[in-house]
Amino acid sequence: MRIAVLSGKGGTGKTLVSVNLAAVAGTSTYIDCDVEEPNGHLFFKPEGISGKEISVKIPKVDNELCNGCRRCVDFCNFNTLAYIKDKLIVFDDVCHSCGGCILVCPEKALTEKERVIGKVQKGFSGEVMVWTGIMNTGEAMGIPIIKKLLVKKQREANRPTFIDCPPGSACIVMESIKDADYCILVAEPTLFGVHNLNMVYELVKLFNRPFGVVLNKCLEEENPAEKFCLEKGIKILGRIPFDKELGTINSNAEIIINKSEKYRELFSSLLKTVAKEVQCHETTTDS
Amino acid sequence: MKQLLILSGKGGTGKTTIASAFIKLTDAKAYADCDVDAPNLHLIMGWEAKPEKTDYYGLPIAEINQELCTQCDLCRENCRFDAISINEKYKVDPFACEGCGVCAYVCPVEAITLKPAVSGELMLYSDEEKVFSTAQLKMGSGTSGLLVTEVKKQMKSATDDAELAIIDGSPGIGCPVIASLSGVDMVLIVAEPSISGISDMERIINTAAKFGTKTAVCINKYDTNIAHTEKIEQFCEKQGLPFAGRIPFDSNAVKAINNGQTTVDIDCTSGVAVKEVYHKTMNLLFEKGGG
Numbered sequence: 001m002r003i004a005v006l007s008g009k010g011g012t013g014k015t016l017v018s019v020n021l022a023a024v025a026g027t028s029t030y031i032d033c034d035v036e037e038p039n040g041h042l043f044f045k046p047e048g049i050s051g052k053e054i055s056v057k058i059p060k061v062d063n064e065l066c067n068g069c070r071r072c073v074d075f076c077n078f079n080t081l082a083y084i085k086d087k088l089i090v091f092d093d094v095c096h097s098c099g100g101c102i103l104v105c106p107e108k109a110l111t112e113k114e115r116v117i118g119k120v121q122k123g124f125s126g127e128v129m130v131w132t133g134i135m136n137t138g139e140a141m142g143i144p145i146i147k148k149l150l151v152k153k154q155r156e157a158n159r160p161t162f163i164d165c166p167p168g169s170a171c172i173v174m175e176s177i178k179d180a181d182y183c184i185l186v187a188e189p190t191l192f193g194v195h196n197l198n199m200v201y202e203l204v205k206l207f208n209r210p211f212g213v214v215l216n217k218c219l220e221e222e223n224p225a226e227k228f229c230l231e232k233g234i235k236i237l238g239r240i241p242f243d244k245e246l247g248t249i250n251s252n253a254e255i256i257i258n259k260s261e262k263y264r265e266l267f268s269s270l271l272k273t274v275a276k277e278v279q280c281h282e283t284t285t286d287s
Numbered sequence: 288m289k290q291l292l293i294l295s296g297k298g299g300t301g302k303t304t305i306a307s308a309f310i311k312l313t314d315a316k317a318y319a320d321c322d323v324d325a326p327n328l329h330l331i332m333g334w335e336a337k338p339e340k341t342d343y344y345g346l347p348i349a350e351i352n353q354e355l356c357t358q359c360d361l362c363r364e365n366c367r368f369d370a371i372s373i374n375e376k377y378k379v380d381p382f383a384c385e386g387c388g389v390c391a392y393v394c395p396v397e398a399i400t401l402k403p404a405v406s407g408e409l410m411l412y413s414d415e416e417k418v419f420s421t422a423q424l425k426m427g428s429g430t431s432g433l434l435v436t437e438v439k440k441q442m443k444s445a446t447d448d449a450e451l452a453i454i455d456g457s458p459g460i461g462c463p464v465i466a467s468l469s470g471v472d473m474v475l476i477v478a479e480p481s482i483s484g485i486s487d488m489e490r491i492i493n494t495a496a497k498f499g500t501k502t503a504v505c506i507n508k509y510d511t512n513i514a515h516t517e518k519i520e521q522f523c524e525k526q527g528l529p530f531a532g533r534i535p536f537d538s539n540a541v542k543a544i545n546n547g548q549t550t551v552d553i554d555c556t557s558g559v560a561v562k563e564v565y566h567k568t569m570n571l572l573f574e575k576g577g578g
Contacts (some may be wrong), residue, residue, distance in 0.1 A: 170424055250481065253482035
């Protein structure tokens with residue numbers, strides 16, 4: 001069971017939901033795909049950390065062999081290469097690693113070298129296996145790190161897996177939900193929250209993923225996110241109240257289910273609801 | 288034109304709430320929403336007229352002519368993005384394709400062409416006095432950085448005499464953020480007093496520093512955790528970063544936003560505090576030798 005937690009808008013509670021679901025599930029895997037701003041590890045404080053650097057391939061020029069034909073410059077759609085003052089220059093950080101320049105060079109003046117863009121780390125917090133992707137600051141693209149985090153062998157067969165996604169609805173989010181069995185959309189009751197919920201709703205529909213919504217920061221007043229779900233016939237998986245105590249515990253990067261019986265119950269019932277939903281979607285797709 | 292960019296690293300700390308208040312307070316002649324992934328500023332800026340819309344073409348997408356294709360497999364072997372799959376026919380996954388053109392280059396029978404693809408929409412609101420540039424990236428698209436650059440270009444070309452431009456940024460530290468940083472005079476970071484917020488703030492400060500952009504910090508919802516608020520202030524002092532002030536948590540802020548208003552349109556505590564942050568920020572932005 002692979003569950004992606006996403007939201008469109010930032011700060012709605014993706015990490016709160018995914019961390020606590022993984023914690024309440026006991027033996028589980030938590031994967032932080034918000035590689036630009038990973039926060040799950042701050043809550044889990046994993047031990048026995050092992051890590052691996054992630055690199056991408058970028059072109060390397062042999063200026064002795066380069067004859068200045070500029071075929072690579074013309075070929076590159078990302079403006080990574082420029083021929084200035086009789087010298088080929090590579091702008092590393094805009095390279096998409098497509099390998100095209102190497103293919104088109106008639107002089108074999110281009111080869112590839114590795115460039116480190118970040119790392120992935122694995123550790124344990126009790127029974128929870130915690131994976132974190134961290135992109136180096138100044139880098140533009142975290143997708144190669146996410147791809148590494150989500151390779152299938154890391155999906156331990158019988159462990160439920162929770163994927164904490166980055167905000168937004170661009171390529172980086174799409175990459176994170178591609179192989180998910182189920183998506184949880186976390187929404188907050190604001191005008192912005194609903195507008196961005198609508199976007200991720202379109203995204204999960206586009207990728208044909210089964211999904212449901214968790215309403216966070218719920219107040220007594222009318223909830224525009226709830227209204228949206230009711231209008232669209234979206235399954236509401238659970239509600240988390242707006243609660244100052246929860247806010248304080250969360251701001252101290254503590255896992256709420258370990259601090260409050262009330263929230264342990266809330267998240268275990270949410271987990272049961274989600275598991276039931278996943279099962280029911282599996283049987284409908286199997287039959 | 289001086290350009291102020293509002294960023295946060297972490298999402299949901301209040302970038303748009305603060306940007307919209309600043310725009311109202313300064314009666315900004317030019318402003319933009321660079322959060323093309325999840326734009327929200329247009330929801331509260333009260334433009335009644337419809338914007339002028341333009342399709343945004345990002346990178347092209349490969350297309351295979353089945354009649355010419357000889358199924359030699361070279362395109363699939365050479366694609367680094369796993370964008371080509373075989374299932375009776377060779378097919379391009381438009382979401383995985385990055386438009387590099389390697390497949391078209393290696394194809395021995397010229398069966399592959401790169402076709403322009405719409406990957407978002409630019410929107411420009413304008414009247415005699417003001418311009419507001421914004422955009423919406425198409426779902427799952429990968430060219431958010433390029434679209435951000437277009438949003439800023441559109442804003443600049445629509446205004447000639449604006450003294451100040453206010454730009455609402457996106458969360459994170461990656462490609463749209465880096466694109467939004469280029470050419471701005473100052474970044475105001477909206478921090479949140481939590482362990483996650485501090486970690487994310489440090490990463491966005493490092494990112495801005497790499498591009499040499501002058502940076503100031505303010506704290507939103509400061510009273511939700513005073514200990515962390517103090518830590519952020521100490522951090523700024525140690526790093527020599529100007530501190531632009533504290534804004535309290537205020538349930539009226541949410542009410543204002545949900546009514547399509549900014550926090551300075553109503554009488555509320557966060558509205559009063561944001562005014563002070565605004566004045567300090569403007570002093571920093573326009574101070575001698577600044578920017």
